Each structure stands twice: as structure tokens, then as C-alpha cells.
Amino acid sequence: MVVASTAVAAAGYLALRAVLNRQIDASLMSVASIQAVSVTDDPAGGMRFHEWDLSPEEAVLLRDLNRFAQVWSESGQSLLRSRYMVSDLPLDRELLSEAANGPVWKEDRYDGQPIRALYYPLGRQGLPHMEHVLEVAAPLVARDRTLELVRYFLLGVVLIVGTGTFAGSWWLGARTVRPVHEIIDQTEAIGARTLRHRISAHADTREYERLVGVLNTMLDRIDGAFEAQRRFTADASHELRSPLTALRGELELALRRERAPEEYRRVLSSALEEAERLSGMAENLLTLARSDAGAIQPRLAQVDLREHVDDVIERLQPRADARGVGLRVTTDRAVPIVGDGALLDRLAWNLAENAIKFAPEGGRIDVSVDAQNGDAWIVVTDDGPGIPEGSLERVFERFYRAPGAVDPEGSGLGLAIVRAIAIAHGGEATARNRPEGGAMFSVRLPRTGISGQPNLALESRSEPNTVV
Secondary structure, eight states: OHHHHHHHHHHHHHHHHHHHHHHHHHHHHHHHHHHHHHHHOOTTOOOOOOOOOOOHHHHHHTTTTOOEEEEEETTSOEEEEOTTOSSOOOOOHHHHHHGGGSOEEEEEEETTEEEEEEEEEGGGGOGGGTTEEEEEEEEOHHHHHHHHHHHHHHHHHHHHHHHHHHHHHHHHHHHHHHHHHHHHHHHHTOOGGGTTOOOOTTTTOHHHHHHHHHHHHHHHHHHHHHHHHHHHHHHHHHHHHHHHHHHHHHHHHHHSSOOOHHHHHHHHHHHHHHHHHHHHHHHHHHHHHHHHHTOOOOOOEEEEHHHHHHHHHHHHHHHHHHTTOEEEEOOOSOOEEEEOHHHHHHHHHHHHHHHHHHSOTTOEEEEEEEEETTEEEEEEEEOSSOOOGGGTTGGGSTTOOOTTOOOSSOOSOHHHHHHHHHHHTTOEEEEEEOTTSSEEEEEEEETTOOOSSOOOOSOOOSSTTOOO
């Protein structure tokens, strides 16, 4: 604002100066025309100015309005001057020569004051005066005094505008930033123990409503992540406690007294089973932790999804036979897909193994692999008890077990890993109940791989067919 107002003031000042100069020039030209006629109207060749008779007092009062006139010869000799002039006007010989071609102007000083002078050729009035030049001058005291007053006025305007703008901007800035500070204060007061608190300052103010909304949404996500982490830690501790307690109990029992080699072998075999269970659970937890961190990327390649599913079902067949469950793949054609073969094995293994665990004796599990509209589908159906309606979405949560579900061997992480693998490949996993009874788990995978820069979150294994 200071720069802008200064520019406007300077432009106004220069415009006013130009206007005043034009008025003075017009006045000088008018006086020169009148005096030129007066000087040259005597047929005998005598020269005189047309002047008023003024008393000394009147001359002083009209000093600023007075016009000085003097006639010069071409050689610079003074031929005539106004009666009230006590000395010659300042003469510029170069301009005196130029005046033969037309009027010229110049600013100078006379009698201690600034003047503006006009050199006017008298040759225009006739041949007798071809070598004569009329110089008419006007004092610039009034103009300079006016410009000085205008300068002070404009300077005051600039100062007032600058000061007012600064004060107003300071007030407006403080008023504008104050709500931001209040929002920051409330945000800084929220810690790990107060994540359920939300920002209420200026939540209904139009200018800050979106900011507060975004911050509260972020706090909701952070609160949800903290809650999930706390629940995950509690569930993991609970799941790890059971096998550790069983392992410790059997070892302590075996050490209470000397036992036969067969008994030690039985204890060690049981301990090995618990250790394998702990190892599998630790592997699953590590996989999910890496998935959350987004630090592991799958190794993508062109693979046949049906071939991988066939291999997994073949290895799970003995377990299904042991439970008296029929397990089969209902798809014959190849389904090519861009994905990580080891992770796809793991996905199919967890889906089929989950179905085997909950299928009734004598039941049947169908696994189909198909391609539709650029996506590949793995669908596992069983004729078991199905999933409680309130658990259809939660079955993919970590450590979640549906009400009434009994799975002494599981850790509640298998389906969570299924969803993580599906998401890592740009797909999704869903569950629903079949109308004729039983559950259906579906996994959709893009056949062309993941669009955009991959940020895939699950580990790809270098050995084929490695499944936990």
C-alpha cells in the first residue's frame, strides 16, 4: 500500500506540475502576443510595452502575477524592458538564436526567484523587427508554493494510508491468526491418553470449518489406529500365552521326576508341536506387521492362478481326508494373472484350510478359479454352519473368532492375511452366507497386476510353495 500510494501520489504530483506549467505557458504566450502587437504598432519604428500604471504598493501586491517583458536584438543587446524592471532578464544566447524559428521556453532565475521565460520572435510582426526577439517571463513562486503544499499533502496522505494499512493489517492479521492459535493449542493438548478428544474451537466458523474437520478426521483415524494397535497387542499376547503355558507345563511336568524314554519322547513331540504353532503365529504376525509398514513388495510375474490353486489343494487333500471332508477344484481352464506366486499360494492355502476347519464331517468344499471382466476370482464354498450375520465383515479382522466358533489350532490370523494379500495385489476379499447353507469366501484379483506405482505390503518368498 505504501508503494502503491507513493506511485499514485507521484503521478498526481507530476500531473499537477504539468497542468500548472501549461497554464503558465499559455499565459506567457498570450502576454507575448499582446506585447508583440504593442511593441510593433508604431509606424515610425518606436517600441513600447502596453502596461498598467501601478503604484509601488500595487506592484508589490501583484508581484506574483506580474509578467516581465524585454526586447533583445539578435546580437543580445537590450532594446526595451518593462518599466518596473530594475535589471535585465537572464539571457540565453543559444535560445535567442533558436527563437528565430519559433517560440522557445526555459526556466531560470531572476531577481532571486525562479521564473519561466518565453522567447518570442518579433519578425512575425513585419520586416522592421526581423532581428528582434521578445522575452516574456513569469515568476514561479506561486506555482512552487502550490507544488510544495501539494507535496506535503501527498506525503501526509502516504503516511496516513501506510500507517492505517499497517495498523489495519496488524489488527486483521491478529484477528485472523488468533483462531489458528486456538486450534493449535487444542491440537497440542491431545496426546496418546486423550485421543478421543476432538477440536471444538471455531468448528462452526466458515473459514476454519474445513480445517477443523480435516484435523478431527485425522484424529479419528489416529484414534482408530491406536485402538487397533492396542487390541492387536492384547490379542497377540493372549494367543501367545496359551501355547507358552502349555509348553511350560509339559516341560515342568516332565522334569519333576525321572521318566522312561517313551515319555520324554512324547513330551518333546508335544513341545515341538507347540513350538511350531508359536513359530507359525510369529511368522503371521511378522507378515502382518510388514504389511502395515508397507515395506515389503511382492515379486510380480505372469503365473497360472488355477495351477497354483491345484497345487495347494493337492497338499491339503490329506488333511481334508482325515476330517472326512470332500475337497475339490471345480475349474479346468487356465487363468493367467500377474501376481506373486508364493503369496497366491498362501492366499489359497489359508482360504481352503479355514474351510476345512469349519466344514462338518462328511461335508464338501468346492474351490473355483475363474476370470471375468479383466479380474480373476477365487471362490471357496462349504456346506458348514455359515457365518453369523454380525461377523461377515469382521471375520477378516486379526484374532477375530465368530461367536460359537471352535478352532483350537488356529490363531485367527489366516483370513486377515488373505485380505492383506488381496489388497496387496489391488483386489479385495469378501465373505457371505450361501442361501442353501454354508459360507462363501470370494477373492477378486486384477489379472493385469497392480495399477500405478506398487506399494505392496506382503513378503514374497524365494522358495516356491512355502506356506505358513
